[in-house]
Amino acid sequence: MAEVYFSFFSLLLIPFSLLLILYLIVRPRTVRVPIKNRHVFITGGSSGIGLALARLCAHTGADVTLLARDAGRLEEAKQSIKLATGRDVRVFSADVRDYDAVKRAVDEAGPIDVLVCNHGVYIPQELEEQELEEIKFMIDVNLTGTFHLIKAALPGMKKNRAEKGPGSIALMSSQAGQVGIYGYTAYSASKFGLKGLAEALQQEVIADNIHVSLIFPPDTETPGFAEENKRRPQLTSIIAASSGAMKADEVAKKSLDGIQSGTFMVPCNFEGLLLAVATAGLSPQRSYLFAFVEVMTAGIMRLAGLFFQWNWYGSIEKFHAKK
Ligand SMILES: NC(=O)C1=CN([C@@H]2O[C@H](COP(=O)(O)OP(=O)(O)OC[C@H]3O[C@@H](n4cnc5c(N)ncnc54)[C@H](OP(=O)(O)O)[C@@H]3O)[C@@H](O)[C@H]2O)C=CC1
Numbered sequence: 001m002a003e004v005y006f007s008f009f010s011l012l013l014i015p016f017s018l019l020l021i022l023y024l025i026v027r028p029r030t031v032r033v034p035i036k037n038r039h040v041f042i043t044g045g046s047s048g049i050g051l052a053l054a055r056l057c058a059h060t061g062a063d064v065t066l067l068a069r070d071a072g073r074l075e076e077a078k079q080s081i082k083l084a085t086g087r088d089v090r091v092f093s094a095d096v097r098d099y100d101a102v103k104r105a106v107d108e109a110g111p112i113d114v115l116v117c118n119h120g121v122y123i124p125q126e127l128e129e130q131e132l133e134e135i136k137f138m139i140d141v142n143l144t145g146t147f148h149l150i151k152a153a154l155p156g157m158k159k160n161r162a163e164k165g166p167g168s169i170a171l172m173s174s175q176a177g178q179v180g181i182y183g184y185t186a187y188s189a190s191k192f193g194l195k196g197l198a199e200a201l202q203q204e205v206i207a208d209n210i211h212v213s214l215i216f217p218p219d220t221e222t223p224g225f226a227e228e229n230k231r232r233p234q235l236t237s238i239i240a241a242s243s244g245a246m247k248a249d250e251v252a253k254k255s256l257d258g259i260q261s262g263t264f265m266v267p268c269n270f271e272g273l274l275l276a277v278a279t280a281g282l283s284p285q286r287s288y289l290f291a292f293v294e295v296m297t298a299g300i301m302r303l304a305g306l307f308f309q310w311n312w313y314g315s316i317e318k319f320h321a322k323k
């Protein structure tokens with residue numbers, strides 16, 4: 001009997017020691033990024049996910065600034081947020097590809113506590129058919145534009161950070177920034193690029209109490225997505241359907257939770273959670289519990305990923321056989 005107890009306890013000892021080790025070693029340490037009364041600057045805040053997030057932040061009591069190109073849509077967004085929350089937001093019309101314009105807007109807006117680089121463009125098409133111009137457009141807006149924002153905002157964000165409490169830089173990636181998807185060569189490349197940027201940046205700004213979040217939504221009902229659907233290759237839609245679709249408000253809620261908890265990889269739905277574990281790689285992880293899940297399920301998640309690929313390549317084969 002004593003032996004049964006002994007082996008039972010030694011069996012428990014392994015996961016508990018692992019939990020303890022992870023509790024001690026996960027870095028960066030956990031943090032809470034406040035939103036209320038803080039300056040939240042959201043690019044692409046005039047539509048879709050960015051607008052939903054802006055409304056939510058304003059509702060939470062943040063001072064919100066929006067940046068996008070179209071001044072008319074910005075004005076509409078401003079009105080709709082005022083109507084929904086009673087709060088005034090400031091808007092700036094600029095193209096994220098134009099560094100000087102971005103810098104001017106950021107300087108005029110004043111020091112930022114939470115920078116959300118949400119702007120993004122997606123034009124799905126097979127690489128061979130896609131014009132080089134469109135490929136460069138996606139890289140320039142999604143990736144280079146994000147560099148422009150961070151370069152422009154960082155000096156102001158770092159200033160007096162100690163007194164102001166934790167700051168955040170959040171980047172809107174996509175599940176297509178975790179796994180390459182048919183029809184998304186340029187888009188996936190631009191979003192995968194954000195991951196390298198985010199991992200390196202977090203190491204650079206941790207000493208300034210700035211916390212990086214990378215958000216990975218699945219297909220989300222937005223004006224941009226409605227446009228995308230008009231020309232999306234069938235295979236892109238088939239493969240993307242492996243993950244459920246979401247509403248912009250739901251993605252905004254997940255995003256804000258992720259930003260406030262300083263989570264590095266922010267999944268938005270159940271498939272996203274699986275993807276986050278499967279693609280954890282060498283990304284930072286603040287939660288020892290989540291780290292525990294990552295360590296315990298790494299092998300089985302790889303297997304699940306291979307099954308997904310099996311299924312996707314099956315769809316591709318079937319598609320070509322029909323042609
Ligand atoms: N909807 C989806 O299915 C998913 C979206 N995402 C990502 O979420 C983000 C938002 O997407 P979504 O809400 O669907 O997009 P929308 O197309 O609905 O909105 C995009 C926003 O970005 C702005 N924007 C686009 N280009 C520029 C630019 N060059 N300079 C400044 N602002 C720009 C737009 O304003 P304007 O055109 O006036 O400049 C608009 O405010 C994107 O990064 C996208 O990649 C990720 C996964 C899924």
Ligand SMILES: CCCCCCCCCCCCCCCC(=O)[C@@H](N)CO
Nearest residue numbers: 122174175176219240243274278304305
């Ligand atoms: C362990 C295995 C995990 C399995 C889950 C796999 C699910 C992958 C689905 C990827 C969907 C990509 C949608 C991109 C949406 C997007 O960004 C466009 N709408 C443009 O914005």
